Amino acid sequence: VLHQERKPLLVSAVLKLIHDCIQFAQPVLLKVFIDSVGDAAVPLSTCVYTAFALFAASLLQVFFIERYFWLVYRIGARARAAVNAAVYRKALRIQVADSGAVLNHMSVDAEAFYTVMPYFHVIWSAPMQICICLYLLFEVLGIATLGGLAVMLLFFPSNTYVMRRYGALRKKMLGAQDTRVRYTSDALNGIRLAKSFAWESAFLDKIGASRDTELQFMRQGRYLRSIMDIGFSTLPTAVALASFSWYASSDSTLTPGIAFTALNLFNLIRFPLQMFPNNLNGVITTVVSGKRIQAFLEQPEVPAAALRSPDSTTVASIASSFSPSSSSSSSVSSSSTSSSSLGPVAIRISRGSYSWAGDSANVLHNIDFFVPRNSLVAVVGEVGAGKSSLLHAILSEMIGPQPEVSGSLSYTAQNPWIMNASVRDNIMLARPASDGNYELAVQCTELYRDLTLLSDGDRTIIGERGINLSGGQKARVALARLVYANADICLLDDPLSAVDVHVGRAIFANCIRGALRNSSRVLATHQLQFLNMCDQVYLLEAGSILESGTSA
Known part of the structure:
Protein backbone atom coordinates (compact mmCIF):
# COMPACT_ATOMS: atom_id res chain seq x y z
CA VAL A 1 0.00 0.00 0.00
CA LEU A 2 2.77 2.43 0.95
CA HIS A 3 4.61 1.60 -2.26
CA GLN A 4 1.55 2.34 -4.39
CA GLU A 5 0.91 5.61 -2.54
CA ARG A 6 4.55 6.74 -2.34
CA LYS A 7 4.00 9.91 -4.39
CA PRO A 8 1.01 11.19 -2.36
CA LEU A 9 2.91 10.26 0.82
CA LEU A 10 5.91 12.29 -0.34
CA VAL A 11 3.71 15.28 -1.21
CA SER A 12 1.97 15.08 2.17
CA ALA A 13 5.38 14.93 3.90
CA VAL A 14 6.44 18.14 2.13
CA LEU A 15 3.18 19.83 3.13
CA LYS A 16 3.69 18.73 6.73
CA LEU A 17 7.25 20.06 6.73
CA ILE A 18 6.17 23.45 5.37
CA HIS A 19 3.39 23.64 7.96
CA ASP A 20 5.80 22.90 10.80
CA CYS A 21 8.29 25.53 9.60
CA ILE A 22 5.54 28.17 9.47
CA GLN A 23 4.37 27.05 12.88
CA PHE A 24 7.77 27.71 14.44
CA ALA A 25 8.01 31.08 12.73
CA GLN A 26 5.08 32.31 14.83
CA PRO A 27 6.85 32.30 18.25
CA VAL A 28 9.78 34.17 16.73
CA LEU A 29 7.45 36.75 15.16
CA LEU A 30 5.55 37.01 18.44
CA LYS A 31 8.73 37.85 20.37
CA VAL A 32 9.67 40.45 17.76
CA PHE A 33 6.18 41.97 17.98
CA ILE A 34 6.15 42.18 21.80
CA ASP A 35 9.67 43.61 21.93
CA SER A 36 8.75 46.15 19.21
CA VAL A 37 5.62 47.27 21.05
CA GLY A 38 7.60 47.75 24.27
CA ASP A 39 10.39 49.69 22.60
CA ALA A 40 9.49 53.29 21.83
CA ALA A 41 12.40 53.56 19.40
CA VAL A 42 10.89 51.02 17.05
CA PRO A 43 8.65 52.63 14.39
CA LEU A 44 4.96 51.75 14.30
CA SER A 45 5.27 50.35 10.78
CA THR A 46 7.51 47.56 12.09
CA CYS A 47 4.80 46.51 14.57
CA VAL A 48 2.17 46.57 11.80
CA TYR A 49 4.32 44.51 9.43
CA THR A 50 5.05 42.00 12.18
CA ALA A 51 1.35 41.69 13.04
CA PHE A 52 0.55 41.20 9.33
CA ALA A 53 3.25 38.51 9.13
CA LEU A 54 1.67 36.72 12.11
CA PHE A 55 -1.72 36.83 10.37
CA ALA A 56 -0.27 35.58 7.06
CA ALA A 57 1.57 32.79 8.85
CA SER A 58 -1.69 31.65 10.44
CA LEU A 59 -3.47 31.63 7.05
CA LEU A 60 -0.66 29.68 5.36
CA GLN A 61 -0.52 27.24 8.25
CA VAL A 62 -4.24 26.46 7.87
CA PHE A 63 -3.93 26.13 4.08
CA PHE A 64 -1.06 23.63 4.19
CA ILE A 65 -2.46 21.54 7.06
CA GLU A 66 -5.89 21.22 5.41
CA ARG A 67 -4.29 20.10 2.16
CA TYR A 68 -2.14 17.68 4.14
CA PHE A 69 -5.12 16.11 5.89
CA TRP A 70 -7.02 15.78 2.62
CA LEU A 71 -4.15 13.79 1.12
CA VAL A 72 -3.50 11.51 4.11
CA TYR A 73 -7.19 10.72 4.64
CA ARG A 74 -7.45 9.75 0.99
CA ILE A 75 -4.37 7.53 1.35
CA GLY A 76 -5.93 5.96 4.45
CA ALA A 77 -9.18 5.26 2.63
CA ARG A 78 -7.29 3.63 -0.24
CA ALA A 79 -5.22 1.57 2.19
CA ARG A 80 -8.35 0.35 3.93
CA ALA A 81 -9.97 -0.56 0.60
CA ALA A 82 -6.82 -2.40 -0.52
CA VAL A 83 -6.66 -4.42 2.70
CA ASN A 84 -10.36 -5.29 2.48
CA ALA A 85 -9.94 -6.38 -1.14
CA ALA A 86 -6.91 -8.55 -0.27
CA VAL A 87 -8.75 -10.22 2.61
CA TYR A 88 -11.81 -10.80 0.46
CA ARG A 89 -9.79 -12.33 -2.38
CA LYS A 90 -7.94 -14.55 0.08
CA ALA A 91 -11.19 -15.70 1.69
CA LEU A 92 -12.26 -16.98 -1.74
CA ARG A 93 -9.06 -19.00 -2.11
CA ILE A 94 -8.63 -20.84 1.19
CA GLN A 95 -10.20 -24.12 2.18
CA VAL A 96 -11.68 -23.11 5.54
CA ALA A 97 -12.30 -19.44 6.38
CA ASP A 98 -13.00 -18.45 9.98
CA SER A 99 -15.96 -16.09 9.57
CA GLY A 100 -15.18 -14.26 12.81
CA ALA A 101 -11.57 -13.65 11.79
CA VAL A 102 -12.57 -12.51 8.29
CA LEU A 103 -15.10 -10.03 9.71
CA ASN A 104 -12.52 -8.64 12.14
CA HIS A 105 -9.87 -8.37 9.42
CA MET A 106 -12.25 -6.39 7.20
CA SER A 107 -13.59 -4.15 9.97
CA VAL A 108 -11.12 -3.76 12.85
CA ASP A 109 -7.78 -4.55 11.20
CA ALA A 110 -8.49 -2.71 7.94
CA GLU A 111 -9.79 0.27 9.90
CA ALA A 112 -6.46 0.47 11.75
CA PHE A 113 -4.73 1.31 8.45
CA TYR A 114 -7.20 4.13 7.89
CA THR A 115 -6.93 5.67 11.36
CA VAL A 116 -3.12 5.61 11.47
CA MET A 117 -2.62 7.43 8.17
CA PRO A 118 -3.71 10.98 9.19
CA TYR A 119 -0.87 11.14 11.72
CA PHE A 120 1.55 8.83 9.96
CA HIS A 121 4.09 11.63 9.47
CA VAL A 122 4.09 12.39 13.18
CA ILE A 123 6.62 9.55 13.44
CA TRP A 124 9.32 11.88 12.08
CA SER A 125 7.58 15.24 12.54
CA ALA A 126 7.09 15.01 16.32
CA PRO A 127 10.78 14.40 17.18
CA MET A 128 11.75 17.21 14.79
CA GLN A 129 9.25 19.61 16.43
CA ILE A 130 10.47 18.68 19.91
CA CYS A 131 14.10 19.34 18.92
CA ILE A 132 13.26 22.73 17.33
CA CYS A 133 11.17 23.73 20.36
CA LEU A 134 14.00 22.84 22.71
CA TYR A 135 16.47 24.81 20.59
CA LEU A 136 14.23 27.90 20.58
CA LEU A 137 13.63 27.52 24.30
CA PHE A 138 17.41 27.47 24.84
CA GLU A 139 17.57 30.70 22.86
CA VAL A 140 14.87 32.26 25.07
CA LEU A 141 15.45 30.74 28.53
CA GLY A 142 19.03 29.57 28.24
CA ILE A 143 20.26 26.92 30.67
CA ALA A 144 16.88 26.95 32.46
CA THR A 145 15.50 24.84 29.62
CA LEU A 146 17.43 21.89 31.09
CA GLY A 147 14.88 21.76 33.93
CA GLY A 148 12.10 21.03 31.47
CA LEU A 149 14.30 18.64 29.51
CA ALA A 150 15.05 16.68 32.69
CA VAL A 151 11.31 16.28 33.36
CA MET A 152 10.78 14.90 29.83
CA LEU A 153 13.71 12.48 30.10
CA LEU A 154 12.32 11.13 33.36
CA PHE A 155 8.90 10.66 31.78
CA PHE A 156 9.68 8.76 28.57
CA PRO A 157 11.07 5.45 30.02
CA SER A 158 7.93 4.82 32.06
CA ASN A 159 5.75 5.72 29.10
CA THR A 160 7.64 3.29 26.84
CA TYR A 161 6.97 0.47 29.29
CA VAL A 162 3.27 1.35 29.43
CA MET A 163 3.04 1.40 25.61
CA ARG A 164 4.58 -2.05 25.34
CA ARG A 165 2.08 -3.40 27.83
CA TYR A 166 -0.71 -1.77 25.86
CA GLY A 167 0.45 -3.39 22.59
CA ALA A 168 0.44 -6.85 24.20
CA LEU A 169 -3.05 -6.27 25.62
CA ARG A 170 -4.27 -5.04 22.25
CA LYS A 171 -3.18 -8.28 20.59
CA LYS A 172 -4.97 -10.38 23.23
CA MET A 173 -8.09 -8.24 22.93
CA LEU A 174 -8.26 -8.74 19.15
CA GLY A 175 -7.94 -12.51 19.61
CA ALA A 176 -10.82 -12.47 22.11
CA GLN A 177 -12.81 -10.32 19.70
CA ASP A 178 -12.30 -12.88 16.92
CA THR A 179 -13.66 -15.59 19.19
CA ARG A 180 -16.69 -13.53 20.20
CA VAL A 181 -17.55 -12.60 16.60
CA ARG A 182 -17.18 -16.23 15.51
CA TYR A 183 -19.54 -17.45 18.25
CA THR A 184 -22.04 -14.72 17.40
CA SER A 185 -21.89 -15.52 13.69
CA ASP A 186 -22.37 -19.24 14.37
CA ALA A 187 -25.34 -18.49 16.61
CA LEU A 188 -27.01 -16.30 13.98
CA ASN A 189 -26.35 -18.75 11.16
CA GLY A 190 -27.78 -21.63 13.18
CA ILE A 191 -30.55 -19.70 14.94
CA ARG A 192 -33.29 -22.05 13.75
CA LEU A 193 -31.44 -25.09 15.04
CA ALA A 194 -30.67 -23.30 18.31
CA LYS A 195 -34.34 -22.45 18.76
CA SER A 196 -35.47 -25.97 17.88
CA PHE A 197 -33.22 -27.62 20.47
CA ALA A 198 -33.45 -24.79 23.05
CA TRP A 199 -29.72 -24.09 22.84
CA GLU A 200 -30.12 -20.33 23.36
CA SER A 201 -28.62 -20.44 26.86
CA ALA A 202 -25.58 -22.42 25.69
CA PHE A 203 -24.91 -19.93 22.88
CA LEU A 204 -25.44 -16.98 25.22
CA ASP A 205 -23.01 -18.47 27.75
CA LYS A 206 -20.36 -18.94 25.07
CA ILE A 207 -20.81 -15.44 23.67
CA GLY A 208 -20.99 -13.91 27.14
CA ALA A 209 -17.81 -15.64 28.30
CA SER A 210 -15.88 -14.50 25.23
CA ARG A 211 -17.26 -10.98 25.63
CA ASP A 212 -16.21 -10.92 29.32
CA THR A 213 -12.68 -11.91 28.30
CA GLU A 214 -12.65 -9.21 25.63
CA LEU A 215 -13.93 -6.59 28.11
CA GLN A 216 -11.28 -7.58 30.63
CA PHE A 217 -8.51 -6.89 28.12
CA MET A 218 -10.25 -3.69 26.98
CA ARG A 219 -10.56 -2.49 30.57
CA GLN A 220 -6.88 -3.11 31.26
CA GLY A 221 -5.99 -1.36 28.03
CA ARG A 222 -8.12 1.65 28.97
CA TYR A 223 -6.37 1.88 32.33
CA LEU A 224 -3.03 2.00 30.54
CA ARG A 225 -4.33 4.57 28.05
CA SER A 226 -5.56 6.72 30.93
CA ILE A 227 -2.14 6.59 32.57
CA MET A 228 -0.51 7.68 29.32
CA ASP A 229 -3.07 10.43 28.69
CA ILE A 230 -2.68 11.83 32.22
CA GLY A 231 1.08 11.83 31.90
CA PHE A 232 1.12 13.56 28.53
CA SER A 233 -1.53 16.08 29.55
CA THR A 234 0.44 17.21 32.60
CA LEU A 235 3.87 16.99 30.98
CA PRO A 236 3.89 20.43 29.25
CA THR A 237 2.80 22.13 32.47
CA ALA A 238 5.47 20.30 34.45
CA VAL A 239 8.10 21.21 31.83
CA ALA A 240 7.09 24.90 31.91
CA LEU A 241 7.05 24.96 35.73
CA ALA A 242 10.51 23.42 35.96
CA SER A 243 11.99 25.76 33.36
CA PHE A 244 10.45 28.97 34.77
CA SER A 245 11.45 28.01 38.32
CA TRP A 246 15.06 27.51 37.23
CA TYR A 247 15.01 30.74 35.22
CA ALA A 248 13.60 32.75 38.15
CA SER A 249 16.11 31.26 40.60
CA SER A 250 19.02 32.42 38.40
CA ASP A 251 18.19 36.10 39.08
CA SER A 252 17.26 36.64 35.42
CA THR A 253 14.54 39.11 34.49
CA LEU A 254 11.41 37.47 33.13
CA THR A 255 10.17 40.01 30.57
CA PRO A 256 6.79 39.77 28.76
CA GLY A 257 8.56 38.90 25.51
CA ILE A 258 10.42 36.02 27.11
CA ALA A 259 7.39 34.79 29.08
CA PHE A 260 4.88 34.85 26.19
CA THR A 261 7.37 33.39 23.72
CA ALA A 262 8.30 30.59 26.11
CA LEU A 263 4.64 29.85 26.83
CA ASN A 264 3.96 29.76 23.08
CA LEU A 265 6.79 27.31 22.60
CA PHE A 266 5.59 25.18 25.51
CA ASN A 267 2.14 25.11 23.89
CA LEU A 268 3.74 24.07 20.59
CA ILE A 269 5.67 21.28 22.26
CA ARG A 270 2.45 19.99 23.82
CA PHE A 271 1.15 18.65 20.47
CA PRO A 272 4.15 16.48 19.53
CA LEU A 273 4.46 15.28 23.12
CA GLN A 274 0.81 14.23 23.13
CA MET A 275 0.47 12.99 19.56
CA PHE A 276 3.74 11.09 19.38
CA PRO A 277 2.69 8.44 21.95
CA ASN A 278 -0.84 8.33 20.55
CA ASN A 279 0.60 7.80 17.09
CA LEU A 280 2.90 5.13 18.48
CA ASN A 281 -0.18 3.42 19.92
CA GLY A 282 -1.76 3.64 16.49
CA VAL A 283 1.37 2.24 14.87
CA ILE A 284 1.45 -0.60 17.42
CA THR A 285 -2.21 -1.35 16.69
CA THR A 286 -1.56 -1.25 12.95
CA VAL A 287 1.49 -3.50 13.25
CA VAL A 288 -0.54 -6.02 15.25
CA SER A 289 -3.35 -5.83 12.69
CA GLY A 290 -0.85 -6.12 9.84
CA LYS A 291 0.67 -9.27 11.35
CA ARG A 292 -2.79 -10.78 11.78
CA ILE A 293 -3.67 -9.99 8.16
CA GLN A 294 -0.30 -11.30 6.98
CA ALA A 295 -0.87 -14.57 8.84
CA PHE A 296 -4.29 -14.81 7.21
CA LEU A 297 -2.93 -14.06 3.73
CA GLU A 298 -0.21 -16.69 4.16
CA GLN A 299 -2.69 -19.51 4.74
CA PRO A 300 -2.55 -22.29 2.13
CA GLU A 301 -4.88 -21.86 -0.79
CA VAL A 302 -6.85 -24.26 -2.90
CA PRO A 303 -5.02 -25.53 -6.01
CA ALA A 304 -4.58 -22.95 -8.73
CA ALA A 305 -6.82 -24.89 -11.09
CA ALA A 306 -9.80 -24.09 -8.89
CA LEU A 307 -9.15 -20.40 -9.40
CA ARG A 308 -9.19 -20.27 -13.18
CA SER A 309 -9.86 -17.00 -14.87
CA PRO A 310 -13.45 -16.71 -16.08
CA ASP A 311 -12.28 -15.09 -19.30
CA SER A 312 -11.11 -18.21 -21.13
CA THR A 313 -14.48 -19.76 -21.91
CA THR A 314 -18.09 -19.44 -20.96
CA VAL A 315 -18.50 -19.19 -17.21
CA ALA A 316 -20.86 -21.60 -15.55
CA SER A 317 -23.23 -21.16 -12.70
CA ILE A 318 -22.62 -20.30 -9.10
CA ALA A 319 -25.20 -22.60 -7.61
CA SER A 320 -23.62 -23.60 -4.37
CA SER A 321 -23.38 -22.58 -0.76
CA PHE A 322 -20.61 -21.79 1.62
CA SER A 323 -19.99 -25.03 3.48
CA PRO A 324 -17.69 -25.65 6.48
CA SER A 325 -15.65 -28.20 4.61
CA SER A 326 -14.91 -26.11 1.59
CA SER A 327 -13.55 -22.76 0.72
CA SER A 328 -15.68 -19.87 -0.26
CA SER A 329 -15.25 -20.96 -3.80
CA SER A 330 -17.52 -23.88 -3.04
CA SER A 331 -19.93 -21.68 -4.88
CA VAL A 332 -17.67 -22.29 -7.78
CA SER A 333 -18.23 -21.10 -11.23
CA SER A 334 -15.22 -21.80 -13.31
CA SER A 335 -14.32 -22.61 -16.81
CA SER A 336 -11.78 -25.35 -17.17
CA THR A 337 -10.12 -27.00 -20.07
CA SER A 338 -7.46 -29.62 -19.81
CA SER A 339 -4.15 -29.09 -21.46
CA SER A 340 -4.85 -31.95 -23.82
CA SER A 341 -8.17 -32.79 -25.40
CA LEU A 342 -10.02 -35.57 -23.63
CA GLY A 343 -11.93 -36.49 -26.74
CA PRO A 344 -15.23 -38.18 -25.81
CA VAL A 345 -14.43 -37.96 -22.06
CA ALA A 346 -15.54 -34.87 -20.13
CA ILE A 347 -13.93 -35.74 -16.76
CA ARG A 348 -11.16 -38.16 -15.91
CA ILE A 349 -9.48 -38.96 -12.58
CA SER A 350 -6.87 -41.71 -12.58
CA ARG A 351 -6.00 -43.36 -9.26
CA GLY A 352 -6.36 -40.11 -7.34
CA SER A 353 -6.31 -39.77 -3.56
CA TYR A 354 -7.56 -36.51 -2.07
CA SER A 355 -7.56 -34.71 1.27
CA TRP A 356 -8.71 -31.37 2.59
CA ALA A 357 -6.20 -28.60 3.17
CA GLY A 358 -4.73 -28.77 6.65
CA ASP A 359 -5.65 -32.46 7.03
CA SER A 360 -3.08 -35.04 6.03
CA ALA A 361 -5.60 -37.91 6.09
CA ASN A 362 -7.02 -38.76 2.67
CA VAL A 363 -10.79 -38.57 2.30
CA LEU A 364 -10.83 -40.21 -1.13
CA HIS A 365 -8.61 -43.20 -1.95
CA ASN A 366 -7.39 -44.44 -5.36
CA ILE A 367 -10.25 -42.94 -7.31
CA ASP A 368 -10.62 -44.06 -10.93
CA PHE A 369 -13.45 -41.99 -12.31
CA PHE A 370 -14.42 -40.84 -15.77
CA VAL A 371 -17.48 -39.24 -17.31
CA PRO A 372 -18.19 -39.67 -21.04
CA ARG A 373 -19.24 -36.52 -22.81
CA ASN A 374 -22.98 -35.70 -22.61
CA SER A 375 -23.65 -38.67 -20.35
CA LEU A 376 -25.45 -38.91 -17.00
CA VAL A 377 -23.31 -40.49 -14.27
CA SER A 388 -19.70 -34.55 -2.07
CA SER A 389 -15.93 -34.84 -1.65
CA LEU A 390 -15.69 -36.40 -5.11
CA LEU A 391 -17.49 -33.41 -6.61
CA HIS A 392 -15.14 -31.05 -4.76
CA ALA A 393 -12.18 -33.04 -6.10
CA ILE A 394 -13.50 -32.47 -9.63
CA LEU A 395 -13.71 -28.75 -8.78
CA SER A 396 -10.02 -28.88 -7.69
CA GLU A 397 -10.96 -27.83 -4.18
CA MET A 398 -9.12 -30.72 -2.57
CA ILE A 399 -5.46 -31.55 -2.26
CA GLY A 400 -4.53 -34.25 -4.74
CA PRO A 401 -3.91 -34.94 -8.43
CA GLN A 402 -5.38 -32.43 -10.82
CA PRO A 403 -8.48 -33.93 -12.51
CA GLU A 404 -8.71 -33.69 -16.26
CA VAL A 405 -11.76 -31.61 -17.15
CA SER A 406 -12.83 -30.58 -20.63
CA GLY A 407 -15.35 -27.75 -20.79
CA SER A 408 -17.02 -25.24 -18.49
CA LEU A 409 -18.19 -26.36 -15.05
CA SER A 410 -21.36 -25.68 -13.13
CA TYR A 411 -22.02 -26.89 -9.61
CA THR A 412 -24.98 -26.95 -7.25
CA ALA A 413 -24.56 -28.01 -3.63
CA GLN A 414 -26.88 -29.58 -1.08
CA ASN A 415 -27.29 -26.24 0.69
CA PRO A 416 -27.95 -23.76 -2.13
CA TRP A 417 -26.42 -20.30 -1.99
CA ILE A 418 -29.14 -17.66 -2.30
CA MET A 419 -28.41 -13.93 -2.34
CA ASN A 420 -30.66 -11.15 -1.09
CA ALA A 421 -32.23 -10.29 -4.45
CA SER A 422 -35.19 -11.22 -6.61
CA VAL A 423 -35.81 -14.75 -7.86
CA ARG A 424 -34.97 -13.63 -11.38
CA ASP A 425 -31.66 -12.08 -10.30
CA ASN A 426 -30.76 -15.24 -8.39
CA ILE A 427 -31.33 -17.36 -11.48
CA MET A 428 -29.66 -15.06 -14.04
CA LEU A 429 -26.86 -13.98 -11.69
CA ALA A 430 -25.93 -10.87 -13.73
CA ARG A 431 -25.60 -12.85 -16.97
CA PRO A 432 -26.94 -11.48 -20.26
CA ALA A 433 -30.70 -11.82 -20.54
CA SER A 434 -32.01 -14.73 -22.58
CA ASP A 435 -35.76 -15.14 -22.31
CA GLY A 436 -35.69 -18.56 -23.95
CA ASN A 437 -33.13 -19.96 -21.52
CA TYR A 438 -34.85 -18.32 -18.57
CA GLU A 439 -38.27 -19.79 -19.41
CA LEU A 440 -36.66 -23.20 -19.93
CA ALA A 441 -34.89 -23.00 -16.56
CA VAL A 442 -38.10 -22.03 -14.74
CA GLN A 443 -40.25 -24.63 -16.46
CA CYS A 444 -37.96 -27.64 -16.15
CA THR A 445 -37.30 -27.06 -12.45
CA GLU A 446 -41.02 -26.84 -11.63
CA LEU A 447 -40.70 -23.24 -10.44
CA TYR A 448 -43.39 -21.76 -12.64
CA ARG A 449 -46.29 -22.46 -10.25
CA ASP A 450 -44.29 -21.22 -7.26
CA LEU A 451 -43.63 -17.91 -9.03
CA THR A 452 -47.36 -17.38 -9.57
CA LEU A 453 -47.90 -17.67 -5.80
CA LEU A 454 -45.29 -15.02 -4.95
CA SER A 455 -46.49 -11.44 -4.54
CA ASP A 456 -44.33 -10.00 -7.35
CA GLY A 457 -43.67 -13.17 -9.30
CA ASP A 458 -40.03 -13.63 -10.23
CA ARG A 459 -39.37 -10.01 -9.16
CA THR A 460 -40.06 -10.91 -5.51
CA ILE A 461 -37.15 -10.23 -3.18
CA ILE A 462 -36.49 -13.50 -1.40
CA GLY A 463 -34.29 -12.23 1.43
CA GLU A 464 -30.85 -13.09 2.74
CA ARG A 465 -30.06 -16.83 2.42
CA GLY A 466 -33.50 -17.28 0.82
CA ILE A 467 -35.29 -16.86 4.14
CA ASN A 468 -38.65 -16.35 2.37
CA LEU A 469 -38.37 -19.65 0.47
CA SER A 470 -38.76 -23.25 1.54
CA GLY A 471 -35.87 -25.68 1.27
CA GLY A 472 -37.31 -27.21 -1.90
CA GLN A 473 -37.80 -23.80 -3.50
CA LYS A 474 -34.22 -22.77 -2.73
CA ALA A 475 -32.94 -26.02 -4.25
CA ARG A 476 -34.95 -25.43 -7.41
CA VAL A 477 -33.81 -21.81 -7.72
CA ALA A 478 -30.19 -23.03 -7.56
CA LEU A 479 -30.95 -25.76 -10.09
CA ALA A 480 -32.61 -23.21 -12.41
CA ARG A 481 -29.47 -21.09 -12.13
CA LEU A 482 -27.43 -24.11 -13.24
CA VAL A 483 -29.73 -24.69 -16.23
CA TYR A 484 -29.58 -21.02 -17.22
CA ALA A 485 -25.77 -21.12 -17.16
CA ASN A 486 -25.79 -23.73 -19.95
CA ALA A 487 -22.42 -25.19 -18.94
CA ASP A 488 -20.65 -28.13 -20.58
CA ILE A 489 -20.39 -30.09 -17.32
CA CYS A 490 -22.95 -30.03 -14.49
CA LEU A 491 -22.14 -31.29 -10.99
CA LEU A 492 -25.29 -31.88 -8.94
CA ASP A 493 -24.94 -32.67 -5.24
CA ASP A 494 -28.20 -34.36 -4.23
CA PRO A 495 -30.51 -31.66 -5.64
CA LEU A 496 -33.62 -33.85 -5.25
CA SER A 497 -33.38 -34.46 -1.52
CA ALA A 498 -35.29 -31.28 -0.60
CA VAL A 499 -38.26 -31.73 -2.97
CA ASP A 500 -41.35 -33.93 -2.89
CA VAL A 501 -41.35 -37.28 -4.67
CA HIS A 502 -43.56 -36.21 -7.57
CA VAL A 503 -41.62 -32.95 -8.00
CA GLY A 504 -38.34 -34.85 -7.91
CA ARG A 505 -39.60 -37.22 -10.58
CA ALA A 506 -40.60 -34.30 -12.82
CA ILE A 507 -37.27 -32.50 -12.28
CA PHE A 508 -35.29 -35.63 -13.09
CA ALA A 509 -37.23 -36.17 -16.31
CA ASN A 510 -37.57 -32.58 -17.51
CA CYS A 511 -34.38 -31.02 -16.15
CA SER A 520 -22.12 -34.00 -19.09
CA ARG A 521 -23.82 -34.58 -15.72
CA VAL A 522 -22.53 -36.01 -12.45
CA LEU A 523 -25.38 -36.62 -10.01
CA ALA A 524 -24.62 -37.44 -6.37
CA THR A 525 -27.87 -38.81 -4.99
CA HIS A 526 -29.67 -41.08 -2.54
CA GLN A 527 -32.62 -41.48 -4.94
CA LEU A 528 -31.94 -45.04 -6.07
CA GLN A 529 -35.14 -45.21 -8.15
CA PHE A 530 -33.48 -43.10 -10.84
CA LEU A 531 -30.35 -45.22 -11.29
CA ASN A 532 -31.81 -47.34 -14.09
CA MET A 533 -32.10 -44.13 -16.17
CA CYS A 534 -28.43 -43.19 -15.69
CA ASP A 535 -25.72 -44.12 -18.18
CA GLN A 536 -23.27 -45.16 -15.47
CA VAL A 537 -23.31 -45.60 -11.69
CA TYR A 538 -20.46 -45.37 -9.15
CA LEU A 539 -20.91 -46.82 -5.67
CA LEU A 540 -18.73 -45.17 -3.00
CA GLU A 541 -17.91 -46.59 0.40
CA ALA A 542 -15.56 -44.98 2.94
CA GLY A 543 -13.99 -42.76 0.27
CA SER A 544 -13.30 -45.56 -2.22
CA ILE A 545 -15.12 -46.68 -5.35
CA LEU A 546 -16.60 -50.07 -4.47
CA GLU A 547 -18.42 -50.76 -7.75
CA SER A 548 -19.02 -49.07 -11.06
CA GLY A 549 -21.14 -49.88 -14.06
CA THR A 550 -24.80 -49.68 -15.02
CA SER A 551 -27.73 -50.29 -12.70
CA ALA A 552 -28.60 -53.43 -14.64
Missing part, protein backbone atom coordinates in the same frame (compact mmCIF):
# COMPACT_ATOMS: atom_id res chain seq x y z
CA ALA A 378 -24.75 -41.18 -10.82
CA VAL A 379 -22.66 -41.37 -7.65
CA VAL A 380 -24.33 -43.21 -4.75
CA GLY A 381 -23.34 -44.35 -1.30
CA GLU A 382 -24.16 -43.94 2.35
CA VAL A 383 -23.95 -40.62 4.17
CA GLY A 384 -20.26 -39.77 4.57
CA ALA A 385 -19.14 -42.14 1.83
CA GLY A 386 -17.45 -39.31 -0.07
CA LYS A 387 -19.96 -38.29 -2.74
CA ILE A 512 -31.61 -33.55 -15.50
CA ARG A 513 -32.49 -35.81 -18.42
CA GLY A 514 -34.26 -33.13 -20.46
CA ALA A 515 -32.90 -29.57 -20.41
CA LEU A 516 -29.40 -30.73 -19.46
CA ARG A 517 -29.23 -33.61 -21.93
CA ASN A 518 -26.50 -31.87 -23.98
CA SER A 519 -24.28 -31.49 -20.90
